[in-house]
Amino acid sequence: xxxxxxxxxxxxxxxxxxxxxxxxxxxxxxxxxxxxxxxxxxxxxxxxxxxxxxxxxxxxxxxxxxxxxxxxxxxxxxxxxxxxxxxxxxxxxxxxxxxxxxxxxxxxxxxxxxxxxxxxxxxxxxxxxxxxxxxxxxxxxxxxxxxxxxxxxxxxxxxxxxxxxxxxxxxxxxxxxxxxxxxxxxxxxxxxxxxxxxxxxxxxxxxxxxxxxxxxxxxxxxxxxxxxxxxxxxxxxxxxxxxxxxxxxxxxxxxxxxxxxxxxxxxxxxxxxxxxxxxxxxxxxxxxxxxxxxxxxxxxxxxxxxxxxxxxxxxxxxxxxxxxxxxxxxxxxxxxxxxxxxxxxxxxxxxxxxxxxxxxxxxxxxxxxxxxxxxxxxxxxxxxxxxxxxxxxxxxxxxxxxxxxxx
Amino acid sequence: xxxxxxxxxxxxxxxxxxxxxxxxxxxxxxxxxxxxxxxxxxxxxxxxxxxxxxxxxxxxxxxxxxxxxxxxxxxxxxxxxxxxxxxxxxxxxxxxxxxxxxxxxxxxxxxxxxxxxxxxxxxxxxxxxxxxxxxxxxxxxxxxxxxxxxxxxxxxxxxxxxxxxxxxxxxxxxxxxxxxxxxxxxxxxxxxxxxxxxxxxxxxxxxxxxxxxxxxxxxxxxxxxxxxxxxxxxxxxxxxxxxxxxxxxxxxxxxxxxxxxxxxxxxxxxxxxxxxxxxxxxxxxxxxxxxxxxxxxxxxxxxxxxxxxxxxxxxxxxxxxxxxxxxxxxxxxxxxxxxxxxxxxxxxxxxxxxxxxxxxxxxxxxxxxxxxxxxxxxxxxxxxxxxxxxxxxxxxxxxxxxxxxxxxxxxxxxxxxxxxxxxxxxxxxxxxxxxxxxxxxxxxxxxxxxxxxxxxxxxxxxxxxxxxx
Numbered sequence: 013x014x015x016x017x018x019x020x021x022x023x024x025x026x027x028x029x030x031x032x033x034x035x036x037x038x039x040x041x042x043x044x045x046x047x048x049x050x051x052x053x054x055x056x057x058x059x060x061x062x063x064x065x066x067x068x069x070x071x072x073x074x075x076x077x078x079x080x081x082x083x084x085x086x087x088x089x090x091x092x093x094x095x096x097x098x099x100x101x102x103x104x105x106x107x108x109x110x111x112x113x114x115x116x117x118x119x120x121x122x123x124x125x126x127x128x129x130x131x132x133x134x135x136x137x138x139x140x141x142x143x144x145x146x147x148x149x150x151x152x153x154x155x156x157x158x159x160x161x162x163x164x165x166x167x168x169x170x171x172x173x174x175x176x177x178x179x180x181x182x183x184x185x186x187x188x189x190x191x192x193x194x195x196x197x198x199x200x201x202x203x204x205x206x207x208x209x210x211x212x213x214x215x216x217x218x219x220x221x222x223x224x225x226x227x228x229x230x231x232x233x234x235x236x237x238x239x240x241x242x243x244x245x246x247x248x249x250x251x252x253x254x255x256x257x258x259x260x261x262x263x264x265x266x267x268x269x270x271x272x273x274x275x276x277x278x279x280x281x282x283x284x285x286x287x288x289x290x291x292x293x294x295x296x297x298x299x300x301x302x303x304x305x306x307x308x309x310x311x312x313x314x315x316x317x318x319x320x321x322x323x324x325x326x327x328x329x330x331x332x333x334x335x336x337x338x339x340x341x342x343x344x345x346x347x348x349x350x351x352x353x354x355x356x357x358x359x360x361x362x363x364x365x366x367x368x369x370x371x372x373x374x375x376x377x378x379x380x381x382x383x384x385x386x387x388x389x390x391x392x393x394x395x396x397x398x399x400x401x402x403x404x405x406x407x408x409x410x411x412x413x414x415x416x417x418x419x
Numbered sequence: 420x421x422x423x424x425x426x427x428x429x430x431x432x433x434x435x436x437x438x439x440x441x442x443x444x445x446x447x448x449x450x451x452x453x454x455x456x457x458x459x460x461x462x463x464x465x466x467x468x469x470x471x472x473x474x475x476x477x478x479x480x481x482x483x484x485x486x487x488x489x490x491x492x493x494x495x496x497x498x499x500x501x502x503x504x505x506x507x508x509x510x511x512x513x514x515x516x517x518x519x520x521x522x523x524x525x526x527x528x529x530x531x532x533x534x535x536x537x538x539x540x541x542x543x544x545x546x547x548x549x550x551x552x553x554x555x556x557x558x559x560x561x562x563x564x565x566x567x568x569x570x571x572x573x574x575x576x577x578x579x580x581x582x583x584x585x586x587x588x589x590x591x592x593x594x595x596x597x598x599x600x601x602x603x604x605x606x607x608x609x610x611x612x613x614x615x616x617x618x619x620x621x622x623x624x625x626x627x628x629x630x631x632x633x634x635x636x637x638x639x640x641x642x643x644x645x646x647x648x649x650x651x652x653x654x655x656x657x658x659x660x661x662x663x664x665x666x667x668x669x670x671x672x673x674x675x676x677x678x679x680x681x682x683x684x685x686x687x688x689x690x691x692x693x694x695x696x697x698x699x700x701x702x703x704x705x706x707x708x709x710x711x712x713x714x715x716x717x718x719x720x721x722x723x724x725x726x727x728x729x730x731x732x733x734x735x736x737x738x739x740x741x742x743x744x745x746x747x748x749x750x751x752x753x754x755x756x757x758x759x760x761x762x763x764x765x766x767x768x769x770x771x772x773x774x775x776x777x778x779x780x781x782x783x784x785x786x787x788x789x790x791x792x793x794x795x796x797x798x799x800x801x802x803x804x805x806x807x808x809x810x811x812x813x814x815x816x817x818x819x820x821x822x823x824x825x826x827x828x829x830x831x832x833x834x835x836x837x838x839x840x841x842x843x844x845x846x847x848x849x850x851x852x853x854x855x856x857x858x859x860x861x862x863x864x865x866x867x868x869x870x871x872x873x874x875x876x877x878x879x880x881x882x883x884x885x886x887x888x
Binding site: 131132133134136149150151154156157158161162 | 824826827828829852853854855856858859862863
């Protein structure tokens with residue numbers, strides 16, 4: 013009896029993925045739960061494991077194919093591969109012949125993308141209006157007449173299709189250039205960045221923070237901390253806690269615009285940006301106001317490992333209310349971070365460098381200084397709030413006792 | 420029979436129950452199904468859908484032979500019928516169907532137990548078998564599919580001899596001279612049609628102001644017109660306040676629904692067909708803390724789970740459209756949910772059919788419902804008189820009406836009265852599952868000459884561009 017390999021749930025609002033890599037070939041023996049195929053989505057890369065042991069008897073979704081949740085990627089036959097049926101090496105994904113198989117798995121074969129399927133009325137309208145693709149809201153993502161009418165009645169940019177074929181003449185190939193397809197993740201990041209810039213009234217306010225007190229605190233306690241909590245006392249826990257203090261005082265920075273409403277959030281889920289070989293991901297540390305410093309460090313540490321292993325889940329990265337980004341690890345002195353929509357604020361941390369600073373008594377001392385940047389959505393946060401928020405963060409870092417005393 | 424344990428135990432072997440059991444067995448659950456009737460199939464197979472359709476077909480042939488063959492140049496003289504033989508045929512059809520379900524139980528290795536089941540505790544049942552024994556069964560999941568029973572009419576007590584329910588109406592030993600049907604809904608009209616065709620004078624008394632009160636208003640009006648032309652008499656907006664049994668007849672006391680002058684109506688047989696109500700007698704619900712709502716339905720969440728974990732309910736007993744196919748779909752969905760799949764019933768696309776002739780079929784919303792919901796819609800209507808196949812058949816009563824959203828053209832409802840309406844509605848149900856626009860149906864090729872072309876033309880009618888009208 014053969015078993016279908018299906019696309020698993022990919023996460024909230026993620027309906028499709030691209031097949032990135034098959035780890036096995038047709039005819040290979042597979043063990044149950046062995047890694048079979050890698051799928052890329054807008055946010056993460058997911059591995060699909062073998063649902064049963066046997067022989068990989070069919071690959072119906074080749075590398076590069078777009079597949080929907082629940083779609084059949086391939087098939088595992090019993091060890092004596094049931095290749096008897098005339099399945100032309102899965103050349104054509106939406107083949108009815110494959111469905112002629114005695115229903116072993118409950119999911120019948122589906123065409124690669126239902127979103128490509130448009131009803132007769134929809135197809136006619138699309139052809140008449142030169143629409144290459146429309147978001148489908150019908151069953152399994154099919155395009156209905158209503159979807160096309162909706163797209164036609166809201167003209168802004170999307171209408172004349174960007175996607176396939178050539179609205180612009182293809183660039184002549186240059187042997188000095190190398191053309192690499194954008195990964196799904198990069199494409200998605202690009203989209204979201206533009207979306208953020210186009211929607212929000214975004215600008216950045218700066219301040220600088222003297223890290224002396226923070227460094228002293230860390231040095232004093234770091235060994236005991238690590239001994240007791242099993243995790244290193246880093247900077248991030250301080251910055252996260254400082255942000256929570258400041259967010260509580262300036263709730264607009266923790267808010268979001270939704271239509272005509274401002275949604276003020278009474279919880280503090282702070283995203284901590286992590287760079288991975290595949291791009292930037294921002295896992296969210298939940299309820300930072302309720303976590304201890306150790307718990308913050310542990311959570312961030314776990315996320316970092318998951319990110320490097322490519323195992324971050326969609327759920328890990330959604331729903332944050334504020335983001336902290338640290339360009340300092342790469343050496344950045346000062347920068348203007350881009351907002352992480354739909355959030356209204358993002359704190360940029362930078363490199364700590366020794367600078368000559370004028371002390372209150374007029375003396376000049378070398379101090380470890382970090383520039384802080386707060387990019388914010390001016391539709392939600394006014395200048396006074398943004399500046400004050402950043403000042404608060406600075407105060408809490410320069411005197412961590414303030415975090416303790418909520419001062 | 421010793422104490423047994425199963426993954427899934429279904430109480431009730433009607434369409435909801437037996438289908439749930441088969442699906443559960445297909446999904447790998449060890450399954451048992453219990454029914455107190457004996458032959459499986461519930462109301463539907465034994466005293467409902469199947470026997471009524473058998474009699475409707477037999478009486479339809481008789482009607483055709485008597486009244487329509489001559490139109491085709493066929494002379495048959497006086498056509499008679501043998502009621503006993505008609506009933507015997509009906510019984511055979513029923514028996515064949517119930518045997519079929521028994522076979523399906525065997526094929527799927529479902530243990531079928533004849534007896535009255537009572538839930539004694541979560542996951543536990545006691546069964547009083549017909550032989551008089553009492554068995555105990557444990558189950559991981561209990562599915563209640565006990566269906567429904569006839570709703571009684573106070574003052575008009577059913578004795579299944581002179582005052583009958585649908586059950587008795589399917590078994591009358593002779594054609595009554597005057598049959599009075601109380602209730603102009605599906606059951607009343609179907610059984611009224613049967614006996615009318617076989618020679619009875621039929622009067623239908625209805626409390627509301629139209630026949631088939633839950634259907635689209637235009638369809639109800641047309642249905643009444645057609646049935647009156649056939650010879651049925653209707654007394655609408657009338658209530659029945661009591662019945663007096665004579666030696667060979669029944670005298671009903673009637674009154675206008677809004678109150679007023681009482682009157683009397685004599686009948687040889689009275690059929691009470693005012694509706695059906697959920698059946699949960701002796702089920703033991705009180706033992707597990709399940710309380711039916713004020714109309715007797717068992718409350719469930721959208722996974723068909725009652726307030727007791729592990730106990731579920733489907734079909735007529737939970738309310739909604741009291742239709743066999745709705746129960747079947749719920750049975751399948753529940754079995755799939757229990758197996759961890761995303762079982763689901765789309766309640767917006769469940770067809771309803773009245774098997775009179777012409778048939779009446781509908782899916783989705785009526786014009787009245789759309790107006791009440793404030794939805795802007797367009798309607799396309801096509802009469803069967805303009806359908807060439809209907810003309811060739813000599814069967815041109817009725818029309819197809821399709822209602823579509825005014826903005827997106829999505830089909831929101833379809834109402835058909837006409838030949839084979841119950842089969843014609845199928846394509847629209849399928850279309851609605853895929854959120855088809857009326858234009859999609861219009862642009863799908865329909866074979867000619869076919870009754871289904873009326874559906875296509877009605878779809879074209881939504882955009883005011885029918886070709887054949």
